[in-house]
Amino acid sequence: MWRASVLTIFPDMFPGPLGESLAGKALAAGTWLLDAVDIRDFATDKHRSVDDTPAGGGPGMVMKPDVLARAIDATATDARPRLLLSPRGAPLDQNWVEELAGGAGVVLVCGRFEGVDERVIAARDLEEVSIGDYVLSGGEIAAMVLIDACVRLLPGVMGAAESSAEESFSAGLLEYPHYTRPQLWEGRGIPEVLTSGDHGKIAAWRRAEAERLTRERRPDLWARRPGSQTRPARPK
Ligand code: ADE
Numbered sequence: 001m002w003r004a005s006v007l008t009i010f011p012d013m014f015p016g017p018l019g020e021s022l023a024g025k026a027l028a029a030g031t032w033l034l035d036a037v038d039i040r041d042f043a044t045d046k047h048r049s050v051d052d053t054p055a056g057g058g059p060g061m062v063m064k065p066d067v068l069a070r071a072i073d074a075t076a077t078d079a080r081p082r083l084l085l086s087p088r089g090a091p092l093d094q095n096w097v098e099e100l101a102g103g104a105g106v107v108l109v110c111g112r113f114e115g116v117d118e119r120v121i122a123a124r125d126l127e128e129v130s131i132g133d134y135v136l137s138g139g140e141i142a143a144m145v146l147i148d149a150c151v152r153l154l155p156g157v158m159g160a161a162e163s164s165a166e167e168s169f170s171a172g173l174l175e176y177p178h179y180t181r182p183q184l185w186e187g188r189g190i191p192e193v194l195t196s197g198d199h200g201k202i203a204a205w206r207r208a209e210a211e212r213l214t215r216e217r218r219p220d221l222w223a224r225r226p227g228s229q230t231r232p233a234r235p236k
Contacts, residue, residue, distance in 0.1 A: 002154055003033040004147045005075045006140075007068070009050055009112055013140045017172035022158065023151045028205035032151055033105075035075075039063075051113050057206060060114030065123070067115065068109070074126045076107045082126050084109045084116065085139030085146070089128030096129075100146070101153040108146065110139030154203040172225035175234045176206040 006014055014036035015027060026032055040048045051061035051066070074084050083089075083106055090096075100106055108118070109126060131142045152158050179190045188197070193205045214222045224227070 001030070001033055002103075002150070003035070003080070004112060004143075004150075005035045005037060005080075005107045005149075006079075006143050007037045007071050007075060007108065008110040008138075008140055009039050010110075010138070010145075012039045014144075016144060016172070018144055018147055018151075023148050025094070026151060027158045031154055034147070037075050039068060039071045039073055042072075042074065054114060058114075058151040062114055063111060063116040065092055065117035065120035068120050069124055072109065072120075072126075074108070077122075078104065079225060080107050081103045082107045082109065082124060083129045083146070084111060084121060084126040084154075086111055086115075086128045086133070087130050087133070088137050089130040091178050092129050092131050092149075094149075097146070097149040100151040103152040106150070108139070108143040108147070110143055112138045117164060125192065138228055138235050172208040172221060174221070176213070 008014070015024065015034055018024060018034065019027060023032075027034060039050050043049055044067075051063050054060065054062045070081065080103065081100065085108060111217070120126070129142075129146065131145050136142055177191075179194060183190055183195070191205065193201050196202070211222075214225070
C-alpha cells in the first residue's frame with residue numbers, strides 16, 4: 001500500500017488538511033498510509049536538541065546530522081524514495097508526481113531552521129524537491145502539497161471519469177473554463193456550444209479553450225507541451 005512517512009519536528013501538523021476531503025476519505029478507507037515521525041524522538045540529550053549553531057557563524061540554527069540520520073534509518077527501511085523538502089530542490093511537476101504516485105510511497109524529510117547539515121543529505125542520499133520559487137517557514141506544508149498531489153492519483157481515490165478526462169486530452173495544458181446553472185447569471189450567459197448537445201463540438205471547443213489559455217497564461221508550458229517541437233523546425 002502507498003505509504004507516506006513524514007519526518008518532522010511538528011508531527012501534530014499531520015494529517016492536518018490531508019485528513020479532509022478526497023485524501024482524508026482515502027486515508028480513512030485505508031487506500032494509503034501516513035505516519036508522522038517526530039525527529040525529536042531521536043535526540044539523545046536531556047533537552048532533546050535537534051539543531052545547533054551554524055559552523056562558520058551566521059544567523060539561525062542548522063538541523064543536526066546525527067539526530068536526523070537516526071530518524072531516517074529507523075523510518076526508511078524499504079526502497080521508497082527519500083526526499084528533502086527544500087526551496088533549493090528540483091521543481092516538483094506533474095510528471096514527477098505521477099512517478100511518485102506509481103511507486104511504493106515516499107519518505108519526506110521536513111527541514112526547519114536555516115537548513116539541514118549538508119553531510120546527512122549526502123550520506124542518506126536525500127533528493128531535494130521544491131514546490132515553487134518562494135520560501136516557506138518549513139517543509140511541512142510543502143510535504144502536504146506533494147502528498148495531496150500523489151494521493152489523488154492513487155487507484156480508487158478519484159472518480160475514473162475525472163481522471164481519464166483529464167489525462168486523455170488536457171495533458172500539459174491548463175483546464176478549459178467550466179460553467180453550471182443558472183443559464184443566465186448577473187447578465188452573463190454560458191457559451192452556446194455547451195448547451196448544443198453536440199459532444200464533438202463541445203470537445204473541440206474545450207480543447208481550443210485549453211490551448212488558448214495555456215498559450216496566453218503559460219507560454220513556458222505551451223512551449224514544452226507533449227508533441228511540441230522544443231526547437232523551431234529546420235528551414236527547408
Ligand atoms: N521549504 C521551504 N520552502 C520550500 C519550498 N518552496 N519547497 C519545498 N520545501 C520548502
